Amino acid sequence: MDWQFLFETFLSLISAIPLSxxxxxxxxxxxxxxxxxxxxxRLSGIPALDWFARSYVFIVRGTPLLVQIFLxxxxxxxxxxxxxxxxxxxxxxxYWCAVLALTMNTAAYGSEIIRGGLLSVPFxxxxxxxxCGMPRMMQFRRILLPLAIRQALPGYSNxxxxxxxxxxxxxxxxxxxxxxxxxxIISETYRAIEVFIVAGAIxxxxxxxxxRLVHLLEYWLSPHLRQPVPHPAxxxxxxxxxxxxx
Amino acid sequence: MxxxxxxxxxxxxxxxxxxxxxxGAWMTVLIALAGYSIGAAIxxxxxxxxxxxxxxxRIAADTYTTVLRGIPDLLVIYLFYFGxxxxxxxxxxxxxAQGFVGFPGFLAGSLAVAVTSxxxxxxxxxxxxxxxxxxxxxxxxxxxxxxxxxxxxxVAPLTLRHALPGLGNVWQVVLKExxxxxxxxxxELLRQTQVAAGSTGLPFDFYLIAGAIxxxxxxxxGLFMxxxxxxFSRGVRRS
Numbered sequence: 001m002d003w004q005f006l007f008e009t010f011l012s013l014i015s016a017i018p019l020s021x022x023x024x025x026x027x028x029x030x031x032x033x034x035x036x037x038x039x040x041x042r043l044s045g046i047p048a049l050d051w052f053a054r055s056y057v058f059i060v061r062g063t064p065l066l067v068q069i070f071l072x073x074x075x076x077x078x079x080x081x082x083x084x085x086x087x088x089x090x091x092x093x094x095y096w097c098a099v100l101a102l103t104m105n106t107a108a109y110g111s112e113i114i115r116g117g118l119l120s121v122p123f124x125x126x127x128x129x130x131x132c133g134m135p136r137m138m139q140f141r142r143i144l145l146p147l148a149i150r151q152a153l154p155g156y157s158n159x160x161x162x163x164x165x166x167x168x169x170x171x172x173x174x175x176x177x178x179x180x181x182x183x184x185i186i187s188e189t190y191r192a193i194e195v196f197i198v199a200g201a202i203x204x205x206x207x208x209x210x211x212r213l214v215h216l217l218e219y220w221l222s223p224h225l226r227q228p229v230p231h232p233a234x235x236x237x238x239x240x241x242x243x244x245x246x
Numbered sequence: 247m248x249x250x251x252x253x254x255x256x257x258x259x260x261x262x263x264x265x266x267x268x269x270g271a272w273m274t275v276l277i278a279l280a281g282y283s284i285g286a287a288i289x290x291x292x293x294x295x296x297x298x299x300x301x302x303x304r305i306a307a308d309t310y311t312t313v314l315r316g317i318p319d320l321l322v323i324y325l326f327y328f329g330x331x332x333x334x335x336x337x338x339x340x341x342x343a344q345g346f347v348g349f350p351g352f353l354a355g356s357l358a359v360a361v362t363s364x365x366x367x368x369x370x371x372x373x374x375x376x377x378x379x380x381x382x383x384x385x386x387x388x389x390x391x392x393x394x395x396x397x398x399x400x401v402a403p404l405t406l407r408h409a410l411p412g413l414g415n416v417w418q419v420v421l422k423e424x425x426x427x428x429x430x431x432x433x434e435l436l437r438q439t440q441v442a443a444g445s446t447g448l449p450f451d452f453y454l455i456a457g458a459i460x461x462x463x464x465x466x467x468g469l470f471m472x473x474x475x476x477x478f479s480r481g482v483r484r485s
Contacts, residue, residue, distance in 0.1 A: 062418075062464045063457040064425035067436060071457065074443065075450035161316070168318035172429065183324055192329035200317040207316045 005191065009198045013181055017202065020177040023095075023167040027102035028160055034103060035110030042115050053111065060108035066169055068105060073097040073173045098170040106163050113159060117152025118144065150221045157214040161207050178202055255446060256455060263442040263452070270438030271459050277352065277424045277434055281359025282417060288360060289367020296372050307368065314365035319423050322362050326354040327430045355427030355434075363420050370412035375401070377408040407478045414471035421464055435459060 041053035060068070076082045076091050090096040121144055129139045171180030182199040186192050219226075258264040295307035314322070330349030338347040378401060386396045428436040439456040443449035 059457075059461065062461040064422040064436070064460055066425045066428070067439075067453055067457045067460060070436075070440070070443075071450065071453040075453045078448060078450040165316075165318040168320040169426075171320070179318055179320055179324075182321065186324055186328045190328060190332050192325050192327075192332060196321060196325040196329070199321055200313065203317040203321070204313065 002194065005189075006194055006198060009182075009185055009195055012185065013178055013198055013202055016176055016178045016181040017206075019175065020164070020167050020179075021206070023098060023102065023170055023175075023177060024160075024164045026099050027106055027167075028163050030099070030103040031106030031110055031163070032156075034107035035114050038107055038111035039114040039118060042111065043118060057108045057111060060105055065101065065105050065166055066172065069098065069101040069169055069173060072101050094170070094173040094175050098167075098173060098175060102163060102166055102170075105166065106159060109159050109162070110156065113152050113155040114148065116155065117148035117150075120151045121147045146221070150218070153214060153218050153221070157211055160210055160214070164203065164206055164210065255442075255448065255451070263438075263446075266438045266442060267435065267455065267459065270433060270435035271463065273352075273432065273434040274421070274424050274436075274460075275463065277355050277359065277427055277432065278417075278421045280352075280356035281363060281424065282420050284356065284360035285363030285367050285416070285420065288364030289371050292364060292368030293371035293375060296368065297375060311365040311368050314362055319358070319362045320426055320429075323355065323358040323426055323430065326358040326361075327351065330354050330357075351427070351430035351432040355424070355430055355432055359420055359423050359427070362423065363416055366416045366419065367413075370409050370416060371405065374405045374407075374409035374412065378404045407482075410471070410475045410478060414468065414475075417467060417471065418464055421467070422460070425460070 038053045038056065041049040044050065072091070073094060082088060082091065091100075125143055125147060126139060129143045134142065167177055168179035170177055171183060174180075176184070178199055182195050186195045189195070255262060256264050256267065292307045292310060295303040299307065327349060330353070331347065334347045334349050335345075382400055382404060383396065386400045391399065424434060425436045427434055428440065431437065435456055439452050443452040446452065
């Protein structure tokens with residue numbers, strides 16, 4: 001193993017990590033917002049919205065991401081109306097095209113996960129909120145959404161990992177993120193295996209950290225599942241009432 | 247200049263790209279099928295290693311699935327395409343060939359798809375095996391069935407039935423992943439679309455058509471999968 005070469009590869013790939021992370025973070029955040037909106041469309045009970053969300057999810061999940069990226073990056077420029085619009089400065093940039101395609105993609109997959117989470121909230125909880133006299137918006141904000149997020153988080157972490165992996169496709173439209181730089185080094189040196197090991201290790205490290213973060217978030221969101229921490233003055237205080245906090 | 251209409255462009259006439267797109271779609275299905283079947287073989291071996299392999303085999307299978315599910319598929323394709331060429335060139339030089347020898351794109355693509363889908367197959371098969379009721383295997387042992395007979399008559403059919411929905415998912419993923427093989431220059435659907443888009447100057451129309459063809463293939467195979475599921479779960483009572 002040529003350690004010198006591995007180290008040099010590592011140094012050049014490390015400089016590309018910020019772009020990969022930026023692409024992933026931007027599209028995951030924007031995508032989550034769109035996913036929530038799509039899930040709400042599905043559950044709204046309004047046929048037009050439901051139909052729109054269904055067909056959107058069907059189309060996006062049924063076509064390869066690369067085709068979607070090409071459609072946005074090369075395809076939109078075909079129309080003079082787009083070229084002369086205010087959006088052109090954005091759509092001309094490969095970065096924003098990649099973000100748009102990734103966001104659209106993760107919104108479709110994420111909406112199904114969020115929908116599952118929303119559907120899993122027991123009706124009794126909402127009934128209780130109603131009985132407390134909460135208005136609809138507050139019910140949603142305080143009861144439905146937090147419970148749904150907690151339920152959907154494990155599934156959503158898979159989606160986040162796929163997004164980190166999907167950022168690699170941005171290299172095909174000239175963005176020099178980790179895979180882009182790796183491909184450049186491979187085509188210059190033809191040492192595919194070494195470069196693959198380094199780039200793969202970087203992606204694994206990112207995804208490992210991501211899963212740890214989601215675990216931490218899950219821990220923070222589910223205090224009811226934790227063992228109660230013994231209070232220093234436990235002997236003096238009256239015994240807590242036993243019961244199912246859920 | 248008289249721009250041909252979009253219908254003329256996708257027709258099978260002299261100006262049409264219909265034939266090229268159809269050939270590309272066929273190539274896409276071939277790559278996906280090749281990758282899928284090799285991946286299934288890798289996956290059954292991986293699942294076996296995880297369930298009843300030795301400690302070393304289990305660690306190897308765990309590493310394989312963790313790594314392949316954590317890194318981008320594109321990277322794996324680069325590895326097989328460029329790495330394969332490097333190996334072939336080295337072997338060629340050993341036998342006295344001169345210069346660079348390319349690795350066939352189809353082989354590199356299907357192998358890359360197989361290796362990435364193999365990791366998913368491993369998990370699907372492992373999960374499906376876990377769903378087989380222990381009592382069924384016990385009953386087979388009680389009947390005095392040998393290991394191989396037990397596997398052939400009881401474990402394999404039951405595992406496959408539980409695995410069917412997961413197998414459908416893997417097929418959809420493989421089909422979409424095959425689009426990445428276009429970077430190795432194989433004339434599959436996306437590659438042909440790129441050529442057509444470039445030479446007609448109508449990228450939007452052609453990528454839209456390509457998307458529609460992918461959608462058609464995935465929906466068609468999805469229906470087939472659902473039929474298969476119905477067929478193999480007959481006699482199973484659903485709650």
